[in-house]
Ligand SMILES: Cc1cc2nc3c(=O)[nH]c(=O)nc-3n(C[C@H](O)[C@H](O)[C@H](O)COP(=O)(O)O)c2cc1C
């Protein structure tokens with residue numbers, strides 16, 4: 001039997017934005033169940049038992065994160081991270097635009113479990129349609145008594161505030177998000193203190209990704225045992241893989257964690273374009289080191305991908321075939337990180353800009369062996385030296401292609417183009 | 429300088445926005461969005477108005493505003509076309525698309541057509557539309573798989589004054605791909 005999706009079930013067939021359609025599919029039943037039969041601790045425990053690992057990139061268990069909140073009388077806040085800006089990642093956008101009530105229900109349950117005073121959705125500015133969809137869905141949920149004071153006649157009250165970003169990748173980093181939500185520049189802050197201890201307005205705060213929160217209603221409704229029966233032992237549940245690049249059918253595919261890369265690409269994403277061969281795959285966003293054709297049979301779960309030398313990250317899977325110049329791919333990312341560095345830390349601000357400059361001259365056939373040496377040594381200056389992880393993340397993919405595709409870099413350095421079509425996208 | 433018209437027009441909305449947050453300062457970005465929706469960009473008087481509403485200095489508001497690429501501090505065309513310049517779109521012909529748009533519109537990236545209708549931009553952000561690469565946004569409404577032919581059709585609709593949301597309804601990216 002084909003695997004039945006959970007989070008994306010009905011998308012493309014039903015208008016789940018309409019609250020009545022969502023309810024007809026069992027929507028808001030988990031909220032009812034929690035408020036009638038479960039204490040906040042029960043909900044928290046169920047999520048902990050389910051080992052729901054964060055879907056925003058790091059895979060940290062949500063139940064454990066919620067447990068870090070100190071109980072000291074300060075108000076607590078819940079922030080849903082809907083800044084989704086990781087290159088190659090577009091599953092949060094789909095959930096928001098086509099299943100917004102699932103997210104709202106997930107937020108309500110997480111707020112109930114963590115005893116949050118108020119919840120926020122930080123949605124990137126580019127998601128205008130997503131913002132409007134959420135505003136509409138939230139109004140419906142309020143009208144039905146799912147959001148607001150004394151929800152469904154219980155003691156539990158919750159407001160959800162939707163906050164629009166305005167174009168800045170770094171606001172996806174949780175402390176950058178908080179700075180932005182407080183009305184500032186989206187500059188990350190030094191951790192510790194972690195948001196759980198000192199987050200929004202200096203109060204205990206949970207930040208969770210959209211997809212993480214969308215799993216919560218199902219865990220509450222069907223139980224942790226059910227959740228643990230999907231996926232692998234250490235990476236339970238499903239994951240929405242965003243597949244793009246050189247495949248026939250790019251798109252979002254919700255599959256059990258642990259599905260092989262081969263099955264994802266060949267059975268779901270339609271395989272490679274006609275006549276092409278596979279060169280490399282990035283399994284989880286801009287910072288994920290490349291996987292090679294020899295890795296096609298690895299299971300896509302947090303630990304297996306790490307064991308293969310990469311990270312599952314956001315599960316934004318980008319496929320490169322034999323038409324793709326790997327020097328060019330590194331340059332795209334270098335330009336991206338240089339553009340997105342918030343500029344607070346010198347190694348990041350200068351490092352990302354110089355990386356892009358050096359890669360550009362290599363790509364144009366004007367680089368030297370020494371340039372390659374400099375690129376290989378970036379870890380010493382750019383890793384572990386900055387406020388947030390953007391600096392570290394900006395070089396991990398580069399290091400992997402320098403290693404696995406050294407011949408292509410050498411070809412560029414020695415004045416020969418790699419012969420592959422590769423044009424730069426100019427911005428003004 | 430007198431306050432811009434949106435301050436009076438949206439008096440209640442402004443109060444409602446401020447009330448959403450435990451601290452007033454959090455209303456800074458929503459107020460900039462509000463100002464930009466009215467004018468299409470953010471003028472000096474908008475910065476001043478936001479500062480006055482929140483009791484912050486102009487330089488605070490300016491410094492926050494300048495951090496975000498979607499707040500425009502100069503006049504924009506009625507339609508802003510933003511082509512995604514990130515990796516998947518780049519590998520799928522984004523530069524060819526930009527070349528085509530420049531030729532077709534007679535402007536360079538960053539410029540606005542002389543009639544004030546269209547501004548052409550390329551963004552360094554990934555706009556999360558990689559399943560429809562190359563992709564662009566028209567006033568933040570998505571269009572995917574934008575071949576030169578589709579780009580021409582989009583421009584024709586813009587010239588007819590079509591609503592960006594309706595353009596996206598026709599040229600957007602379906603959530604589920606046909607097998
Ligand atoms: C540079 C950078 C960008 C990030 N962008 C995002 C993002 O767009 N969305 C997201 O959910 N997490 C993003 N994260 C991770 C967040 O900091 C945070 O770990 C996450 O939202 C936690 O949610 P989760 O535990 O549910 O995964 C980013 C991290 C870094 C370092």
Ligand code: SF4
Nearest residue numbers: 342344345348386388
């Ligand atoms: S590492 Fe880069 S993005 Fe992060 S805080 Fe420092 S300068 Fe900003």
